[in-house]
Amino acid sequence: MGTQAAPATSEIAAVGVIGAGQMGSGIAQLAAAAGCGVFLVDSDPAALSRAVASISSSLGRLVSKGQLSQAACDDSVKRIKCVSDVQELRGVDLVIEAIVESEDIKKKLFVELDRITKPSAILASNTSSISITRLASATGRPSQVIGMHFFNPPPIMKLVEIIRGADTSEEVFSQVKSFSERIGKTVICSQDYPGFIVNRILMPMINEAFWALYTGVATKEDIDTGMKLGTNHPMGPLQLADFIGLDVCLSVLRVLHNGLGDNKYSPCPLLVQYVDAGRLGKKRGLGVYSYG
């Protein structure tokens, strides 16, 4: 028998997105704008309301810039069904989870998704650093589990980093690549090693910026201005750390440190102290900087 052709990307018609935070709502927006029916799942009704408001405002910006018609904006919003229960994902072709960055919690979710969703469904994780192979091993369909790592804010950032687990099939990889391109993203492909490509390189830079601040090399403003104007980054590393969340940065650095076993990834004590003090960045109104 010849090699089976990968199914056309149009087969991904219905998408489930789990977690209605910044990442989940942005991903739901992208899928809906590309014409997919979307179930956005969150057990917290307030998070779902915030997600709908943020999606409407994000699409509204495109309307006001003349990049989207009001009708297309309204249709996209209508294509998103907010639900509180993952059981609703029975019929979807692709699930993308964007829940809390905890391996135990994600594994439990994958076990449940494996039980609920149809056998052909692809299960993707937006994890920024947890092993896809380990998440896949919690399911009976490891060849259909894959990493789809989006960047914040998902509607603006042009990249999706696709991570192949040890058993991810070529067919699933090519379906997810086509889907990512259909929602307007450029794809890069990473093997399943700690931090994948982007965080493996980004987080040591952010950590180094904390060391520079901690050891008194310069003020936070000068460190950020240095990297903004000296290397043309849109945000300095400390401002970016606040934007990402200092807790997220710390957790990714710990994954790098534990997984790669090199002290160069050891988190700076100042970053650890900020997180211990609840200074988690922009989302809490206080991180390296304070926010209005």
Ligand code: CAA
């Ligand atoms: N939806 C739609 N449009 C949006 C938007 C959203 N959520 N957020 C911003 N925009 C649009 C604005 O309308 C504006 O459009 P125009 O230029 O056409 O007017 C444009 O994006 C720029 O926005 P702003 O003027 O409000 O602000 P800015 O110029 O400071 O840009 C930013 C904001 C895009 C976030 C920019 O600062 C940036 O690119 N920062 C770096 C972000 C980054 O590195 N993200 C990745 C973090 S790492 C990660 O996410 C992965 C991980 O695992 C940790």
